[in-house]
Structure formats: C-alpha cells, structure tokens
Amino acid sequence: MVLGTLGDDPDTNATAVLSLMVTSIEKLPAKKERRQMDEINFAIVAPLALINIIIAVIALIDLAKRPSVNGPKWVWVLVIIIINLIGPILYFVFGRRDT
Secondary structure, rough: OOHHHHHOOOHHHHHHHHHHHHHHHHOOOOHHHHHHHHHHHHHHHHHHHHHHHHHHHHHHHHHHHOOOEOOEEEEEEEHHHOOOOOOHHHHHHHEEEEO
C-alpha cells in the first residue's frame, strides 16, 4: 500500500501505516541467520586474536628479560600493547639490541 493514497479516515491511515511497518519487519533477516553470521565471524577472528595475544606476550617477556633495548623500555611496552600485531613485530625487528 502506498502512503500517498491515504484518506481522511484515521483508522484507515493507522492500518496502512501498521501494514507498511509489518512488511518492513518481515524483510529483516531472522535471528538464526544473524547468529550464523556471528559464528562465522568469530571462527575467523578467534584464531587471529589468539595469535596476536601470544606474540604480544612473547614480546613482553623478551623485553623484560633483556638488559638493554633500542630506546626506553616503557615506550616499547606501549608499542607492543597498543599497536596490535604490528607492535610486537616492530619490537622484534627494531627494538632488540644484540648484546
């Protein structure tokens, strides 16, 4: 039903608007379909997040054990924690000082 064809009767107008709202809601994806999409996204993101955490922990442990690094240690802690995935890689490439 098109809203331009509404008349002067308030009951008919309300029915037309409700009908339009119901047809709009029926076009939304079902909750089950949305849940399946969330599960697919979680299945992709979870391993990447786990790898990110493992690399960051290894970098922080290495940073704590080294007596000296290139630059202040507190800066490298911030880089490793704040810049996800790339921060630990930057530390391993540029931050470690060969002794």
